Each structure stands twice: as structure tokens, then as C-alpha cells.
Amino acid sequence: MHLSNRSRTNPPSGIRTMFALAANYPDAANLGVGEPNYATPEHIVERAVRALREGATKYTPNAGIAELRKALAAKLAAENAIPGTERNILVATGACETLMLCISSLLDPGDELLIPDPCWPNYLGQVHLAGGVAVPVRTYAEDAFHMRAKSLEEAITPRTKALLLNSPSNPTGAVLRREELSDIAEVIRRHDLAVISDEPYEHLLYDGRVHVSLASLPGMADRVLTVNSFSKTYAMTGWRVGFVHGPEEIIASMARLQENFSSCVNAAAQVACLAALDGPQDAVEKMRLGYQRRRDLLVEGLRSIPGVRCHMPEGAFYAFPDISAFGKSSEEMARLLLEKAGVVTVPGNAFGAAGEGFLRLSFAASETTIETALERMRAFLTSLA
Ligand SMILES: Cc1ncc(COP(=O)(O)O)c(C=O)c1O
Structure with missing residues (x-):
């Protein structure tokens, strides 16, 4: 069968590419997914x-x-x-x-x-x-x-x-x-x-x-x-x-x-x-407060790792830290973090040329997952410096 030109040239999502790689690392702390870990009310x-x-x-x-x-x-x-x-x-x-x-x-x-x-x-x-x-x-x-x-x-x-x-x-x-x-x-x-x-x-x-x-x-x-x-x-x-x-x-x-x-x-x-x-909207507010706590935990943790810079996200549930100080491309860094540290992130270049030098980390994950990811990142990134 012949694949159409449009389907052959359709650009793959760099987020899904990371998901596929991450499937080989079931114990990785996953901050790749942009999906609430809360249940539907x-x-x-x-x-x-x-x-x-x-x-x-x-x-x-x-x-x-x-x-x-x-x-x-x-x-x-x-x-x-x-x-x-x-x-x-x-x-x-x-x-x-x-x-x-x-x-x-x-x-x-x-x-x-x-x-x-x-x-x-x-x-x-x-x-x-x-x-x-x-x-x-x-x-x-x-x-x-x-x-x-x-x-x-x-x-x-x-x-x-x-x-x-x-x-x-x-x-x-x-x-x-x-x-x-x-x-x-x-x-x-x-x-x-x-x-x-x-x-x-x-x-x-x-x-x-x-x-x-x-x-x-x-x-x-x-x-x-x-x-x-x-x-x-x-x-x-x-x-x-x-x-x-x-x-x-x-x-x-x-x-x-x-x-x-x-x-x-x-x-x-x-x-x-x-x-x-x-229905009642209190579940929405409860989840928002949960994300705010997780954001603070993640961003403070990232900022305390030497070489990582991170602006405070104002909304949504993603941190977008600058990791350019380590001298590696965002794709290489995301791959190393997965393979060597057991942390799933998404390379910034998956979001466009202006994302190069950054990683996307989701804080829609649980606080335990965020804490594990931070510990592993700290150990790995400190060993690189
Ligand atoms: C900016 C943005 N728009 C749209 C969507 C798609 O959301 P939905 O689950 O409603 O298809 C997403 C999902 O991650 C998103 O981040």
C-alpha cells in the first residue's frame, strides 16, 4: 500500500516520542505527561x-x-x-x-x-x-x-x-x-x-x-x-x-x-x-490548589539545583526550566535524564526552535513523583557539573 505524501510528512509529536521511549523505563518518575493524576469528580x-x-x-x-x-x-x-x-x-x-x-x-x-x-x-x-x-x-x-x-x-x-x-x-x-x-x-x-x-x-x-x-x-x-x-x-x-x-x-x-x-x-x-x-465546582478549586502546591515544590526544587534556571509558571501545569548551562541539547538532556536518572521530561525543542535549551516538566503528577524526580535530577545534574 502507498502512504500519502501528507501522512508521510506529517510531523511527529515530540511528546509522544518521549512517551514511547519512557515505556521502556517503567520505574521512571514521569513528569512527561500533561494529564491530571486526579480522578474525574x-x-x-x-x-x-x-x-x-x-x-x-x-x-x-x-x-x-x-x-x-x-x-x-x-x-x-x-x-x-x-x-x-x-x-x-x-x-x-x-x-x-x-x-x-x-x-x-x-x-x-x-x-x-x-x-x-x-x-x-x-x-x-x-x-x-x-x-x-x-x-x-x-x-x-x-x-x-x-x-x-x-x-x-x-x-x-x-x-x-x-x-x-x-x-x-x-x-x-x-x-x-x-x-x-x-x-x-x-x-x-x-x-x-x-x-x-x-x-x-x-x-x-x-x-x-x-x-x-x-x-x-x-x-x-x-x-x-x-x-x-x-x-x-x-x-x-x-x-x-x-x-x-x-x-x-x-x-x-x-x-x-x-x-x-x-x-x-x-x-x-x-x-x-x-x-x-x-454541579459543584469545589473539586476544580481543590485541584487548582493542589497544582499550585506541586508547582511550588517543583520550581523551588529545580531552582535549588546548580545550573538550572526556572521562571515561575503563571498558569497551566508545566514548568519550563532552562538547562542550557549544562551544554547539552534539550533532546540529549531529556534522553540522558530518562536513561541515566530515571526521569521522564519532554525536550524543549519538541515545542519549537525557541524551546531549545529548555525542558518541559509536568506538575500534574503526584507530589511523591515530583519529589522522586527532583532527587534523581539533582543527583544526576550535580554529577554532570
Ligand atoms: C494547549 C492544549 N490545547 C489542546 C489540548 C488538547 O486537549 P483535549 O484533551 O481537550 O483534546 C491540549 C492537551 O494537552 C493542550 O495542552
């Missing part, structure tokens, strides 16, 4: 079980069940200051598929999508699959990886269609402030561009930071597709439910495309997501 699980018994076992409309779309429109209006109705909402299989639908809806072959560098590597694979061109907008460690409006503007060409923004950021933990978003919005409006704003970590914020959705800024609602997910907020990664808010005609077109991808999201999972939105 019980009332959500119970609602899914009941939904299955009550017959939520059939196809649903392409855009999702009406009750969930309505509840999501209400959530976005109340929490994110993005007005709309269920006609502005589409439910899809995780933020993953939601993003693929957004990218497929906006880009024609050869069109350029601006993406932050470093960024979550799936964006690159998705743009490639849609026949588009991903153009990096470099961000800098000295700005704690906040995107500068000036760098954004410099990357715009006549082929630029849209910007993909991700705040809080995977992998850097950067949370853009309202003023920074206003400057970015001004560039977007002036160049008449669209934006895909990927916000799955909106509830994972530390030290009093607040999440601002770009679509809530003046004149932006018609230009922004706001993507989100139940995966991180409610520890529901395996349920695969994401959603997007956008102009009605784009959402209607995505619903048509959805028929070709997965037709619709698992029916019982959609009902469970209604319970997540309607």
Missing part, C-alpha cells in the same frame, strides 16, 4: 453511568446536544464575557478535534497560521494536515514567554489568515494580561485577521492571575474562535469532550465538517459534561 462519572442506562447510546446532532450547547453558551457569557447562544457553540472530540475543525474551516492550502514559539506541537501537525503553513511567532524567556505584539506584527505576510493563541500556555505557563491581549487585538484588527484562541487551562491560574478571553475584548467576538475542553478543568482527559464558540456561520460550517471527522461526540460523555457544568 464522582458526580460526573455517576451522571454518565445513569445516562447510559437511560439510553444515551445513540448518535447526537453534529454540533452536540442542545442542552450542553445552551449550558456552554451560558458559561461563556457568565465566566468569559463572551455573549452568544447555542448557535455559537459546537461540541467536538476534545480540544484536539475542535482545533482541527477550526483550522480546517479557516485555512486554504498555502495559507499561513501564526503560532507561538514555543507551543503545543499538535498545532504543527494539524496545520500540516489541513495543507496550511505554520509560521512561528518567537517568544522570549526574558518576557516569561509572553507574546509581544511587535513580534506578531513582524511575522504577518500577505498569506497570513489567522493567529493561534494559547493562554495559559502549554508548555511555558505564560498567562497573557488584558493589556497584552489588547495590543495583540489591535494588530489583529488592523490586519483583518482571525484568531483561534485555545484556552483549555483557563481555570489553572496561580498567584491571583486572571484569565481574559481574547473574544471578550471590543470588536473581537466576530474574529475569534474560542476553543476549550473539559479535559484539564475537570480531570476528564479520557472522555474526549471539547467545544468552540464562534460566529454562527463558522459554527454551522464546522458542524458540517464534523460529519466527516467523528459525526458527533459520545452521547453519554456529553450528558456527563452537563453535570460538570451544573
Whole structure:
């Protein structure tokens, strides 16, 4: 059989490459995975079980069940200051598929999508699959990886269609402030561009930071597709439910495309997501406080290792330490840490050229795993110095 050119040249995710390597080291302390180690809150699980018994076992409309779309429109209006109705909402299989639908809806072959560098590597694979061109907008460690409006503007060409923004950021933990978003919005409006704003970590914020959705800024609602997910907020990664808010005609077109991808999201999972939105939110806050403790533990531990520098992540659940002082590439360092120290990390270059010299370490793991990883890293890195 002949593999298509597009599938042969689709870039692999450096995160998945590390997972595959790590499978050979079952005793390694794993800080590679961007997945909550918390269980999905019980009332959500119970609602899914009941939904299955009550017959939520059939196809649903392409855009999702009406009750969930309505509840999501209400959530976005109340929490994110993005007005709309269920006609502005589409439910899809995780933020993953939601993003693929957004990218497929906006880009024609050869069109350029601006993406932050470093960024979550799936964006690159998705743009490639849609026949588009991903153009990096470099961000800098000295700005704690906040995107500068000036760098954004410099990357715009006549082929630029849209910007993909991700705040809080995977992998850097950067949370853009309202003023920074206003400057970015001004560039977007002036160049008449669209934006895909990927916000799955909106509830994972530390030290009093607040999440601002770009679509809530003046004149932006018609230009922004706001993507989100139940995966991180409610520890529901395996349920695969994401959603997007956008102009009605784009959402209607995505619903048509959805028929070709997965037709619709698992029916019982959609009902469970209604319970997540309607039910008590204290589990979300408890998990956030847990991540904050783990962040402090991890970052303080990393900073105490000679040669490691680490900015404090403002959101999400990743530390992004600078390990360039050891004179090894990020890929070599991640491999050595796995093979010699028994610690799984992800090399920074998996997130773009600007990630070279850094590692991504997830603090969605347990405190015991974080402590073990720190001890092993300290011993190994000290032996290198
Ligand atoms: C920035 C970002 N966007 C989207 C996703 C995909 O999330 P989901 O599980 O909803 O597909 C992830 C998952 O790691 C992510 O880090």
C-alpha cells in the first residue's frame, strides 16, 4: 500500500516520542505527561453511568446536544464575557478535534497560521494536515514567554489568515494580561485577521492571575474562535469532550465538517459534561490548589539545583526550566535524564526552535513523583557539573 505524501510528512509529536521511549523505563518518575493524576469528580462519572442506562447510546446532532450547547453558551457569557447562544457553540472530540475543525474551516492550502514559539506541537501537525503553513511567532524567556505584539506584527505576510493563541500556555505557563491581549487585538484588527484562541487551562491560574478571553475584548467576538475542553478543568482527559464558540456561520460550517471527522461526540460523555457544568465546582478549586502546591515544590526544587534556571509558571501545569548551562541539547538532556536518572521530561525543542535549551516538566503528577524526580535530577545534574 502507498502512504500519502501528507501522512508521510506529517510531523511527529515530540511528546509522544518521549512517551514511547519512557515505556521502556517503567520505574521512571514521569513528569512527561500533561494529564491530571486526579480522578474525574464522582458526580460526573455517576451522571454518565445513569445516562447510559437511560439510553444515551445513540448518535447526537453534529454540533452536540442542545442542552450542553445552551449550558456552554451560558458559561461563556457568565465566566468569559463572551455573549452568544447555542448557535455559537459546537461540541467536538476534545480540544484536539475542535482545533482541527477550526483550522480546517479557516485555512486554504498555502495559507499561513501564526503560532507561538514555543507551543503545543499538535498545532504543527494539524496545520500540516489541513495543507496550511505554520509560521512561528518567537517568544522570549526574558518576557516569561509572553507574546509581544511587535513580534506578531513582524511575522504577518500577505498569506497570513489567522493567529493561534494559547493562554495559559502549554508548555511555558505564560498567562497573557488584558493589556497584552489588547495590543495583540489591535494588530489583529488592523490586519483583518482571525484568531483561534485555545484556552483549555483557563481555570489553572496561580498567584491571583486572571484569565481574559481574547473574544471578550471590543470588536473581537466576530474574529475569534474560542476553543476549550473539559479535559484539564475537570480531570476528564479520557472522555474526549471539547467545544468552540464562534460566529454562527463558522459554527454551522464546522458542524458540517464534523460529519466527516467523528459525526458527533459520545452521547453519554456529553450528558456527563452537563453535570460538570451544573454541579459543584469545589473539586476544580481543590485541584487548582493542589497544582499550585506541586508547582511550588517543583520550581523551588529545580531552582535549588546548580545550573538550572526556572521562571515561575503563571498558569497551566508545566514548568519550563532552562538547562542550557549544562551544554547539552534539550533532546540529549531529556534522553540522558530518562536513561541515566530515571526521569521522564519532554525536550524543549519538541515545542519549537525557541524551546531549545529548555525542558518541559509536568506538575500534574503526584507530589511523591515530583519529589522522586527532583532527587534523581539533582543527583544526576550535580554529577554532570
Ligand atoms: C494547549 C492544549 N490545547 C489542546 C489540548 C488538547 O486537549 P483535549 O484533551 O481537550 O483534546 C491540549 C492537551 O494537552 C493542550 O495542552
